[in-house]
Ligand SMILES: Nc1ncnc2c1ncn2[C@@H]1O[C@H](COP(=O)(O)OP(=O)(O)OP(=O)(O)O)[C@@H](O)[C@H]1O
């Protein structure tokens with residue numbers, strides 16, 4: 128086995144958590160981005176469907192496409208920045224070990240290769256995880272384009288051009304995201320003689336410095352990662368909650384007069400429709416807000432709906448009047464809505480789990496790092512009381528962070544409840560969503576910091592004990 | 598391997614702070630197969646000189662010749678190959694790789710040059726260094742002295758013709774230290790590499806062919 132493969136495999140095996148965390152994290156960033164787009168697309172689909180056959184329904188505007196593309200590019204930039212931070216983080220971790228390898232005579236070329244293998248594996252896995260999403264987007268684009276070409280009503284509220292551009296952009300972002308670690312490690316000398324990672328190219332160096340600037344004893348990159356960890360599941364939750372069952376369709380089916388005819392619907396048709404069994408409401412409308420529109424909207428009794436719609440369709444057959452069946456489409460859309468919502472909730476749950484895991488990892492490494500310096504301070508005579516206070520402070524800051532998160536989630540949930548069409552979420556669901564994660568996070572933090580504190584005490588008691596024996 | 602240093606100088610430039618001249622106009626000759634001990638007060642530039650010889654850093658000026666070949670003029674990959682094939686380096690602070698086991702750490706130089714290692718050889722070396730029952734451990738679970746011995750084993754595994762040791766006995770008790778001194782002379786009898794040992798420990802001068810003292814940034818021959 129070649130040295131590079133050997134070392135890369137060891138790395139993944141000995142640090143599986145870190146590896147898994149990287150994959151999870153990047154995968155989550157990809158997911159998050161694609162899902163936001165899907166969310167936007169499907170809520171607007173739902174809206175479009177609810178309005179199908181509604182003459183006041185307008186084609187998607189330029190503004191809509193522009194804001195959609197803006198959102199997409201913001202997410203792309205966010206994602207790339209996230210990946211850059213992660214890569215920087217990882218390169219810094221690796222620098223010391225790679226300096227040793229360099230001193231042992233590993234050539235620069237092989238170190239580069241090692242870098243690429245180590246860093247790209249996680250990213251490639253995340254890439255392949257997210258690929259189905261961009262393929263999905265592309266299929267939407269094709270569908271949309273197809274309906275446009277055949278002159279049918281738009282299936283999606285997002286114009287096919289925007290869909291096309293965005294799916295191409297998405298694919299590009301995924302590709303870039305996977306290549307970024309490779310590019311980053313290429314544009315930097317692998318390691319400086321003293322085992323630090325110092326990029327040569329100026330913008331990268333600035334980025335690196337920014338990542339490593341210390342803010343209140345913590346690295347900016349650590350804070351950024353913590354932030355992303357907290358924010359990712361939240362986005363999914365928001366996404367899930369913004370799906371509401373579609374409002375009851377205003378009518379079950381409608382008959383429209385073709386716009387080119389420019390004349391009211393003949394009296395005979397509403398009369399014929401009126402004789403159908405099970406009619407609850409029948410409305411003949413006519414207006415000329417934007418061009419001339421006229422038609423009939425019908426609502427049936429629940430149990431006679433299917434038969435009624437079939438009867439209307441039979442009446443309008445072979446006439447110049449368009450028959451529009453909202454019932455089936457609306458039904459389908461609301462099904463899609465719930466399925467999508469469940470998927471989002473599931474993803475949010477998985478991500479919450481992953482967030483907890485990552486949080487634990489970061490906490491552990493922070494505590495470890497602090498533990499080492501605390502140990503030195505302890506041997507230098509820092510009283511135990513101070514050390515306990517330190518651990519308490521760590522727990523407290525975590526608590527505050529969780530509290531803020533709980534508040535944010537609760538606010539989102541209540542906002543979702545308050546807006547139109549809301550009230551569909553039971554209060555218990557909202558409270559659970561708002562509280563479970565922060566509570567778990569608090570517990571985890573308290574547990575970890577308590578364990579670290581105990582371990583610290585144990586080590587010192589043991590240490591003192593052996594000292595005493597000697 | 599014969600080593601010659603000509604006008605070797607290393608200056609650390611530190612931006613706005615004052616530059617540090619760690620090695621200053623050093624001329625040095627290490628005959629093939631010699632054991633050289635380098636003494637000197639802390640901060641006198643011993644480790645720096647050793648790192649220059651180990652091709653881990655480039656001098657600010659001057660040349661280093663390995664068997665007459667100017668190695669300071671070589672490009673980075675040629676220098677890396679030399680490090681892998683011809684130099685065994687024992688660092689002052691061990692520098693083991695924490696995620697690799699002791700055995701993997703020791704065999705790392707072998708892997709780098711793409712060679713297999715026979716078990717026998719590893720066992721023999723480990724036994725010589727009294728770490729034969731630690732091979733499956735990870736560095737974090739070893740004592741300082743044990744880590745030091747692993748670092749020594751790693752430097753010796755490829756039988757390099759140049760061995761550079763930075764305080765190799767710094768963390769060892771007098772018994773193990775004696776073993777280590779014997780090990781160096783045993784290795785020396787085996788294939789007579791050129792050895793440079795940086796140390797504060799005068800016991801090591803017993804096996805030295807020549808003893809130098811680092812003063813004003815260059816080594817000065819001491820008469821014993
Ligand atoms: N990377 C560096 N950047 C700046 N100055 C350095 C660097 N490395 C070493 N020095 C300086 O060079 C001088 C020589 O250091 P060196 O490590 O060679 O000393 P030493 O003789 O090995 O000391 P010791 O016996 O304590 O190990 C010191 O003043 C040190 O501060």
Ligand SMILES: [Mg+2]
Nearest residue numbers: 643644689763
């Ligand atoms: Mg030194």
